[in-house]
Amino acid sequence: MLLATIFESGLSMEYYLILSSILFVIGVVGVLVRKNAIIVLMCIELMLNAVNLLLVAFSTYFGKADAQIFVFFIMVVAAAEATVGLSILVLIYRNARSVDISIFNKLKG
Amino acid sequence: MDALIVIFLSGLISLFVAFTKKPILVLLTSSIGILAAIGLFIAQWNNPVTLFSYEGLEFTNSAILYSIAVCIFGLFSILVGYNIYSKQPEHTGEYISLMVFSLVGAVCMLAFTDMFMFFLGLEILSIPIYVMAGTKKSDLRSSEASLKYFLMGAFATGVLLFGIAWTYGATGSFKLTEIATAISTASETGQSSILYVGILLILASFLFKVGAAPFHFWSPDVYEGSPNTVTGFMAAVVKLGAFGAFYKIFNVAFPEVHGFWAPAIMVLAVVTMFIGNLSALSQVHFKRLLAYSSITHVGYALLTIITVSSNSEANLWVYLFGYGFSIIALVTIAQLLNDDEDKIDAFKGLAKRSPFLAAVAVLSLLSLAGVPPLIGFFGKYLVFSEAFTQYPILVIVAIANSGIGVYYYLKTIIAIFQKEDVSEEKIEIPSLQVVVLSICALTILVGGLVLSQYKFL
Secondary structure, three states: OOOOEOOOOOOEHHHHHHHHHHHHHHHHHHHHHOOEHHHHHHHHHHHHHHHHHHHHHHHHHHOOOHHHHHHHHHHHHHHHHHHHHHHHHHHHHHHHOOOEHHHOOOOOO | OHHHHHHHHHHHHHHHHHHHOOHHHHHHHHHHHHHHHHHHHHHOOOOOOOOOOOOOEOOOHHHHHHHHHHHHHHHHHHHHHHHHHOOOOOOHHHHHHHHHHHHHHHHHHHHEOEHHHHHHHHHHHHHHHHHHHOOOOOOHHHHHHHHHHHHHHHHHHHHHHHHHHHHHHHHOOOEHHHHHHHHHHHOOOOOOHHHHHHHHHHHHHHHHHHOOOOOOOHHHHHHHHOOHHHHHHHHHHHHHHHHHHHHHHHHHHOHHHHHHHHHHHHHHHHHHHHHHHHHHHOOOEHHHHHHHHHHHHHHHHHHHHHOOOOOHHHHHHHHHHHHHHHHHHHHHHHHHOOOOOOEHHHHOOHHHHOHHHHHHHHHHHHHHHOOOOOHHHHHHHHHHHHHHOOOHHHHHHHHHHHHHHHHHHHHHHHHHOOOOOOOOOOOOOOHHHHHHHHHHHHHHHHHHHHHOOOOOO
């Protein structure tokens, strides 16, 4: 069912699904392997943007606007999350003089 | 919905009242707001009020019941945290209003009818808690807890959104009822495989949020590093909100494909119970012990999600309601013992130092262990007896796990009654704490007996 050509450029839906999946996986892998907290934060933003792309593609496919509105909500929330995340990083940097997540091992047991 | 607006306004007003630098005013504004909201919720029982003809939020009886519990736990967290927050009068407003705003998110998360409100509620609930976990600003452990919780939470949000997007692709809607209709229409011709991808991703993000295996690893660290009040808030309010939404999404939107996700949850529930229990056995830190015990309790509560029954939602509520009172009482007591190292040894001789605290602690621990006639027993009894007809082996495993759990709860209770080499120093209990602990103890003692008399959903 997804083979239908939807956009004027003639790109089929599949390409959007594959591209957003690849972006999402890059984001996930980045979160799991990178040690710098700011890069991890950027990878999380990449994950959210993959979702945005997917939602817009589906929205055009179904000819409905609701998913595009959802994308705006995601953008707003991502901005709020980035604000809080960067503030937490500043707090961490003040206490530990580093944003390398591998040094955070005070809590364990 | 008017109750939701009242909670939000009380948070906003307390933020501005904080400019007077009088912490007591902030406390009064927020408490009166939350109490008023509880009153409005009770008034809407069987009589939902719709404002602005907005359909995204629907206060059904179950949503009201969950919301009232969330408001009670939020109020308790504010009350027991007040003594600490008021030491910094210039920041009291932020601390308290962050908790109130977080409550707004929890209520959205319990009353949603579409994925918009669910996602917004989840974020409104989570973002203030990321900040609150780091409120001990000079303590690196608190900052570390905050960062870990933030990274895990944001990651889970990404996974959740990806799941929602795939589900939208398969069903063409964000509304739970329309998703359910689309799935049952498609069940004749065969489901689209992207629906299963969506469900698995949503399931994974929920397991992150409630702290179930294999996504539980953040919760002991976060519980230990956060200030005690925030730990109580996370354990009581966030669990209730996340489980309410978990139940609703999987049993309203995806009941048609129950055979697909139920086996996955079944296996993970067993793994969660064992991981929580076995890790808790060797703990020396009290809040870490509570975190692992909460993982175990998540394992028991997962049984209600997969049990197909009209009582499941009420049983889940009773279970988490009892759990919330116990956990708030215990973190409050741990905070009064004022032990920064947070060792279980700090409880040694508590019976001599303060009989009142010892009595409440013993009641809460026994309730967590599931000893009748306390509320924790009735929660477990309702959950297990409902699940037994459908998953007998699972329930037997769960009961065996409750048996293991008794060991580490009793270990703490034995420490409380220890007589040798204990400090004789008396503990001063502020009056707010006395009130909250008394209500907790009373509810734990008689709540189960009262609740088991009614069929309220």
